Amino acid sequence: MGLLLAVLGVVTFSLTFPATQKALPSFNAWTIGIGRAVIAAIPAAIWLKVKGVPRPSREHLIPLLLVGVGIVAGYPIFTALALEHVSSGHAAVVTGLLPLATAVFGRLRGERPSALFWWAAAAGAAVIVAYSLQHGIDGLALADLLLLGSLITGGLGYAEGGRLSKMMPGWQVISWGLVLSLPLTVPITAVSLAVSPPHDIAVEPLIGLAYVSIFSMFLGFCAWYPGLARVGVTRGSQIQLLQPLLTVGWAALLLDESISAWTLAAAVLVLACVGLAQWARLSLTPPSAKPEPVVAEKPVTVETS
Template sequence: MRAESSAINGTSVAVEHDPQGGREVDPGRSAERRSLGGAAQAGLGVVAFSLTFPATAWGLEGFGPWSLVAVRGVLAAVLAGGCLLVLRIPVPSRRHWGGLAVVACGVVVGFPLLTTLALQTSTTAHAAVVVGLLPLTTALFSALRVGSRPSRSFWVAACAGAAAVIAFTVGQSSGALTGADAYLFGALVVCAAGYTEGGRLARVMPGWQVIGWALVLCLPVSLPGAWLALTYEPVVPGWHGVVGLLWLAVGSQFLGLVVWYRGMAAVGIPRASQLQLAQPLLTLVWSVLLLGERLTWAAPVTALAVLVCIAVTQRART
């Protein structure tokens, strides 16, 4: 494309010309479209992730916690590896493998394992506290890792949104702290690290390749782990357990992360992470529909507060 200046209504506007079609393209409008597309993809990732805890609860009806995590990792790795093989994607350069290992440890192994162990004794509402804190933690990791410096209004809105979500989810679980909290807070830290590193890598390679290679990297561990877990843990594969397992492997572990990393690469890690403020509320909605849990009157009030915070963080300059 070739850029030049054009006068429109007395105002100088930079435009780009497509050398093939000869059309003029406003670079500002093009950047806005890319930003909206990135936000939409990150939003789809949030929807996929919001089903993770209910799907895990279903999966635990038919599988043990170690079996559920290991088998979902194997299935997702087979899917991702097949895509990489069919499309003949070259192996990433050596300098990217350290970052891929962080993604693998945080997103492929750490978060699924710790949250699954927590959900043996915790409700999905209580576990959603982790997701409520995740956007703020991811933004902190981003500031430390990639040098992003969000504005003060961004941080105020992010903290307000996180506080609203925490108050709501703790209220849903009657303010009780359980032995699963150590698992949940550990999952929060490792997932934020994996999201940050994955978002950084998605700037130099497609997002689906980031999670794809991370899954393949875990296969030498997840495959024997699945065999051992299935040997020692009882398996009662009812339809709830099977559907939960398949969603965790295909939706949460692969497709959700594909669009999530693409969205983060387009709009930036801090802004994309704030879309997750809506995730605990979506999780609670799915919990009502799929698990029969009840919501209180506080849900719409918190939802409105979260939506306001998201709007502020999306407008705040980085």
């Protein structure tokens, strides 16, 4: 069941980039990136209320706020802004390193990847740099820096959410992350709508916005986080390796994007590097110290007169 939930989450996320590009003709990137969190917070708040879930304890507030910064605000807005300049296939290849970014934050939380892991990470980064340079310096200066921001914030949100899902149900993690982020997401969405109102409203942009709001921002995590909790963050993240290729396929099918041989080759190479990195098992605990050798004490003899 854990594996099925994780796969369902990844399939849901794989449609995020094509749905975002469907929404861009009518809504600006800030409205899509932050506004979807406001929309998703509505069913999240209703679910929490119906279930009678008490407010999170103080020890859970900071991790939940980090989930909000990473997944609710950072990752969506960075990817939405990047997709104004690059295709879904390009974004999918770059964000194929998201499992590695999650592992980096896991390292900061005490995990100890092997040397093989970091060699694979370096190889994947080299592929990404080569792919970005192939599109010219201008593309690298803006769109790929935005995608780098999505990797950092996404890795933070996944790592914290996966860790927190071991302490509370996964659906509560994303629900509280959305609700607690409302003081930030509501004002930004209001300003975005005032500065750049929706225009040329059509069915496809509305469907795109609805998908990234309900599925990508909420229901996908309701499957993803419980899946991570059941199978483990490291094992579950391996399933996410399918996401870039799925996104490239969806982009070709739904957006008629021309997928170049270089884009497909880069996606496969990234998957190979990330797969090798995840195959190098994480040592979650430091190696146990060798026991001190036991030195036998000399028997004490008492001389008697």
